[in-house]
Amino acid sequence: MALLQISEPGMSAAPHQHKLAVGIDLGTTNSLVATVRSAMSTVLQDNHGHALLPSVVRYAPDGSIVVGHEAQAQQSADPINTIVSVKRFMGRGINDIADRAHIPYKFVSNSEAQTAKTLQIETRAGLKSPVEISAEVLKVLKTRAEKSLGGELVGAVITVPAYFDDAQRQATKDAARLAGLNVLRLLNEPTAAAVAYGLDNASEGNFVIYDLGGGTFDVSILHLSKGVFEVLSTNGDSALGGDDFDHRIYCWVLDKVRESNKQLTPLTEGDTRLLLTKARQAKEWLTDNFEAQIVCRLSNGILVDVTLTADQFVEITQHLVTKTLAPTRKAMRDANLDVEDIQGVVMVGGATRMPHIRHAVEDYFRQEPLTNLDPDKVVALGAAIQANVLAGNKSDDDLLLLDVTPLSLGLETMGGLVEKVIHRNSTLPIARAQEFTTYKDGQTAMSIHVVQGERELVSDCRSLAQFVLRGIPPMAAGAARIRVTFTVDADGLLSVSAREQSTGVEAHIEVKPSYGLTEDEITNMLKASFSSAEADKKARMLAEARVNAGAIISSVTAALAADGDLISEAEQNAIKAEVDRLQTIAAADDATAINQAVDALNHATEAFAAARMNASVSHALSGKAINSLEM
Amino acid sequence: MSSVHTEYFQLFALPEKFDIDTKLLETNFRKIQSASHPDRFVSATAAEKLASMQLATLSNEAFDTLKNAASRAKYLLERQGINAVADTNTALPLDFLMQQMEWREQLEDAKAAKDIETLDKLYRELRVESKTLEAELITLFDDDKDYTAATEVTRKLIFIDKVCSDIQQAIEYLD
Known part of the structure; x- marks a missing residue:
């Protein structure tokens, strides 16, 4: 559409330049980065061919920060300094963490009123907030993407659980900014999954996205029609996920061990982490097998050797499956739909591989859930598609996402x-x-x-x-x-x-x-990470200010040429005067003055922008050709 | 906010009537969102972002108002200078008030008995009642232009909506 192009100052100079944009699924257990290449959304892999990056961050003794598989391998040996599932703590205070006793970290809460709402974790590298820890995961994905795509990213779409509240969303955005990413949009995970699924299958109608991740549960109901993805309702539980199933197994194993070892000494943090890892492996094994053996030796020498059958697993976790159905019913009621109105149910998140979850969903919706896209990757794939659109790479703007606020x-x-x-x-x-x-x-x-x-x-x-x-x-x-x-x-x-x-x-x-x-604080942390000289910083600020100035000048000039007649000549002249002023100031070396002149030009064009928006909407409704607006 | 499209029916290019083409409302809503949504202006100037945010917000508000029958009726009355929910506007026929008390009692009883099925039944019953009132409003607004009578029916519809949302809340709480 012509109006979009006007707002893309880079386009006229290099119309076919592909802007590098990615979608990032910042998950509880694993994180992924994807991009659209040759019109295909693809997950980017690391040097070893891994698509999934375990969301595990270790602050190593040598001062280095290790992220991913290598950190995961150390989690039992160094549990206090190896942070897993940090997403569960995003935007949370200490009192929000229900099962603190089973988590090996040393939580600290600042006593000052303003920061008491957010917790910190004590590591050998000092106090770390969940925002900082998540930023480490994002930095690795950013580097992976830039290496793989061979250039700097213009921006990223970061996904969040639909049921995340304001604090959790803000924390996620902060983490991305801390990682040096330009956040194009925070996108709800089920909506991202719907985009990947819907575009792939050219679907129309009402769809349910059932998304059970490592630590969060979301259910969204969307209406898909001609490229418009309209979320009708969303519900969920931001503290329910695959981790809870691991935890049930962990408790079951401990009970078994206690039956044979009456004087079980308190577990070390390493034991806890080891048993949780074994529990997760058993859960995954039970997806395709009837029983799982859990064998390991605790630090006090006790040998754990128990067998968990699939039936037993269902028995000890069925209440968790049931717990996902209440939000599902609420979402259906809010969407004002009956089960018969649903065209498809898409399963998202690794935890939906568990057979008893699939059965429960199938029973409720009376149809077999759709699993043809990899439940681990579908969110990142959808986020990449949206990032591609937002970056302006897609010339036709068929895709539109209309999302909702999950909580009142x-x-x-x-x-x-x-x-x-x-x-x-x-x-x-x-x-x-x-x-x-x-x-x-x-x-x-x-x-x-x-x-x-x-x-x-x-x-x-x-x-x-x-x-x-x-x-x-x-x-x-x-x-x-x-x-x-x-x-x-x-x-x-x-x-x-x-x-x-x-x-x-x-x-x-x-x-x-x-x-x-x-x-x-974010600005300072970002500045500190560029360990460059003061002169370099100034030069960068000036360069950035000039780029911004150039962008707005070309954008406003193009808009005036196309739609100047929407406003009076006097108004046009007033805007032109600001453009000239900015041009003069941008030639000098004062970044602050340039930024102020950019603000002034923006302010001067507000009424003009509103008039253009109205004209664009009128055109959209009348269905008339908009060639007259073409630059 | 700019002055061109502050009127909801005009925004969606619909005639100012109670009986609207809801399919057209939806289609035009999506067209407007498609042209104005902030996703279309991610790398635009600050002024353009502001204009986008304002128009997308306005069209969401307008769409919400027009798609729901009670709020659409209330809006039509506002356009005639009538506030349907004003404190002074309290008159409702006795039989409706009795009926309303009866619904409330049924709601409270079912809530106390944790009886979701009865709540569901009551909800559907009230929705049928709404449909009858909506049919009346078509005549009152669009044919007779009898805004006094329309005010009374609109108030009934708003009452029923309130009971319905209380029922839904009760179901949610019990579920």
């Missing part, structure tokens, strides 16, 4: 109750405003507490942010009108603003909930 967002009102402002399963992007008022006469400040969740009591929901709106003019109780606006962008990330509006006295605040890392 609201505010705390008197009595610790939640007033929902945005309901779950609202299509993104969304902005909703609601008015609130004061409780006491003469009240001049208001504490605004933002929460996420479905329950009526604040204490049952997740607290996202708390801020104070001051400067409300003193009035009788109930007279003030405080308008609170919630905005959720296409990444599913929230920002909140509040304004007192009965008197016109400005009392305005805008916040993005922050978790752990601030903008400055």
